[in-house]
Amino acid sequence: MLRRARPEILQVNVGKLCNLTCVHCHVNAGPKRKEIMTRETIDRILGWLAKTDVPTVDLTGGAPEMIPDFRYFIGRVKKLRPPRHVIDRCNLTILRETGYQDLSKFLATNNVEIIASMPCYSPKNVNAQRGEGVFEDSIGALRLLNSLGYGINPKLPLHLVYNPVGASLPPLQAKLEADYKRELAAQFGIVFNKLYTITNLPIGRFASYLRQNNKLDDYMRLLIDAFNPATIDGLMCRNTISIGWRGEVYDCDFNQQLGMQWSADGEGKPLFVWDIDPDSLEGREIMTGDHCFGCTAGAGSSCGGAISSLS
Ligand code: SF4
Ligand code: SF4
Numbered sequence: 001m002l003r004r005a006r007p008e009i010l011q012v013n014v015g016k017l018c019n020l021t022c023v024h025c026h027v028n029a030g031p032k033r034k035e036i037m038t039r040e041t042i043d044r045i046l047g048w049l050a051k052t053d054v055p056t057v058d059l060t061g062g063a064p065e066m067i068p069d070f071r072y073f074i075g076r077v078k079k080l081r082p083p084r085h086v087i088d089r090c091n092l093t094i095l096r097e098t099g100y101q102d103l104s105k106f107l108a109t110n111n112v113e114i115i116a117s118m119p120c121y122s123p124k125n126v127n128a129q130r131g132e133g134v135f136e137d138s139i140g141a142l143r144l145l146n147s148l149g150y151g152i153n154p155k156l157p158l159h160l161v162y163n164p165v166g167a168s169l170p171p172l173q174a175k176l177e178a179d180y181k182r183e184l185a186a187q188f189g190i191v192f193n194k195l196y197t198i199t200n201l202p203i204g205r206f207a208s209y210l211r212q213n214n215k216l217d218d219y220m221r222l223l224i225d226a227f228n229p230a231t232i233d234g235l236m237c238r239n240t241i242s243i244g245w246r247g248e249v250y251d252c253d254f255n256q257q258l259g260m261q262w263s264a265d266g267e268g269k270p271l272f273v274w275d276i277d278p279d280s281l282e283g284r285e286i287m288t289g290d291h292c293f294g295c296t297a298g299a300g301s302s303c304g305g306a307i308s309s310l311s
Helices: 039-050 070-078 103-109 123-130 134-147 173-188 204-212 216-225 229-234 253-257 290-296
Strands: 009-013 056-060 085-090 113-117 158-162 195-197 240-243
Touching: 009 039, 009 253, 039 070, 056 070, 070 085, 103 134, 113 134, 123 134, 134 158, 134 173, 158 173, 173 195, 204 216, 216 290, 229 290, 240 253, 253 290
Parallel strands: 009 056, 009 240, 056 085, 085 113, 113 158, 158 195
Antiparallel strands: none
8 A cells, every 4th residue: 555745746737739649658648639728727726736835846748838828837836935846848849849949948937847758869769659750859959958058057957758669667777877968968969967767657558559569468567577665665656746637636647647536525526636635645545556566667667767776
């Protein structure tokens, strides 16, 4: 049984709209998805947040930048007291799409931390997982971010995210980070702060891919055999509240994609973030499932990368 600690991160999944359709996507996001957060929902979340001292707001999607009120949301969070730190989980390519070219400056002006997907430092693997041309666009976006001080100025952190291309566990984070830093600097003159290795969880589009290739059972066995108890204390569900595009609450973004929503009455009546008392969350039981073995395998996996130095 897993139980919550004090909430430190409000992770807001603002919707499933995305400019890409990656093979490993656990959200099944894409350009045709219609589910996006409205301003009314954003205002209700902000009202709740203002009454808490939760220090970090972590925006994810889809491509969170694509919702019409993305800048409004960040602008309002930045006005809250005590001050809050904002993270944008960015697929990089959106920063080069028509209509979004000034977005990187907006992010820099507001000291938004960027955690960006970059599954490899070579074009072949990135394009295979994320689509043709994504590597080149990602390199262009990283250069743009570096030119604004991202990855260089301590107020503008730039972290990259690696996830395996196929049905395997990520390699050791520290070693891979050194490889990324060396190769991206030597080949493209790019710098960044940290590399986070994240395990693909067997849900969403990645589960369909495994099923279609008869690899789902083998992948589950791999995860279960690699169970590492040293990861438990650092699981992100312990200190993160995950909310969906309608403001509904989950233990993590994976549970969100599986519809494992918190209930107001234990019988399915949905619970929204504005209905919860943040002081009541410590000790609350976390809803778990077989997919959780993805977070506890090997060195572990969270939104901040590996959890344990063991592997
Ligand atoms: S993995 Fe990220 S960038 Fe790729 S389709 Fe899903 S939300 Fe979009
Ligand atoms: S999937 Fe991972 S983060 Fe989510 S509840 Fe399970 S262990 Fe926690």
